[in-house]
Amino acid sequence: MKLADYYEDSANRLINDCIRCGSCVTGCRAVAFSGKDIDPVAVQDEIINFLRGGNELGPAAQFKFKSCMRCYGCLDLRCPIGLNPMLIVELVARKMQLAKENPWSMPLYPVHAALAEKRSSAAEYARISELSPKPESGLVFFPGCNVYKQPDKLLNALDILDAIGKDYSFLPGLAYCCGASARGNSGDAAWLQESAEKLFGLAEELGAKRMVFWCHTCLSVLYNQVKLFYRPPFECLSFSAYVAENLDVLEFPAARPCRVAFHEPCKNAYMGLDLESPRKVLRAIPGTELVEMEHEGRNTLCCGGRATGSMPDLARGLVDARFAEAKAGGAQVLVDLCHNCHEFLFSAARARPEAASGLAVENFAGYVARAMGRGREDCLVL
């Protein structure tokens, strides 16, 4: 199947068959959290008018569009005409992009390589930017692109993989893409498909029996979009799942007592992926006491990072809710798994210490590596 045809077909079905039941609006996590009283029929009417050829989105649909955090929290909603509710926002983004003069000319990774180089040594930069094939291992590790803005997270992850001690092929994240870069996210379905096919094709060439993903967006894109046109003939799993199954070889000589709350990546949590493995790893670290927040697992809250620019009040409200829930459980550290959540939560805690009230924010790879006696300084501090 061509993903571009799927987008086209979905847009036509939305325009022609939507019965305005409103489930995709009232069931949206961002709309629910905002508490805003919006008319779901007006939202759908305005979206459909826009997709039919209207010049701009109406105000109700603008709110829905701008507040979307791409959290995957609407995938389990039942649309009576069988549409993927998350795709509706993508279709709007695609139409907006296509109205531009050079719709797909945006830089793919505008700051990633520069930040990776600035925030790591020459040897570290070489380690994370060069393809390292080990076909006999049957194992492939792929970091995705966005973690390159915070290379310490990726380097910590590689240190943990080294401590596990099994060979793997390393596929550099800025040379290959799952398809969800700015271009894929803006609706260039053909590019998304081509990128994903290139990435997974290389994994196949390298004899992958298992492919480990650092990035939760990559995994979510695999399960939501890539699987429409490609089914990997090997197992795909997250970094935390891989660490959890290798706990028996890891040692934590530098572990110290700490009460920890865990902020999971919304995308995976709402899809029911990987709810247990990061918790299993944290619990295995001597002295770590894991407390659950009010919203956890399939009921978690997004960090709101994606809405920072378009809906700052919504984003701020979500961060404050996460800090308050972690503090309510007596946590000293809020551990996040995703680098994007981390950047947002960590920066908010530094910018507004009164909201975090003493709560530290640490990334999962850093927390684990530090307990192993290897952790690096968080590059966001520098």
Ligand code: SF4
């Ligand atoms: S992805 Fe999340 S924020 Fe966007 S429409 Fe779905 S539930 Fe709402």
Ligand code: SF4
């Ligand atoms: S859930 Fe489906 S039918 Fe209902 S308003 Fe949304 S797109 Fe239309």
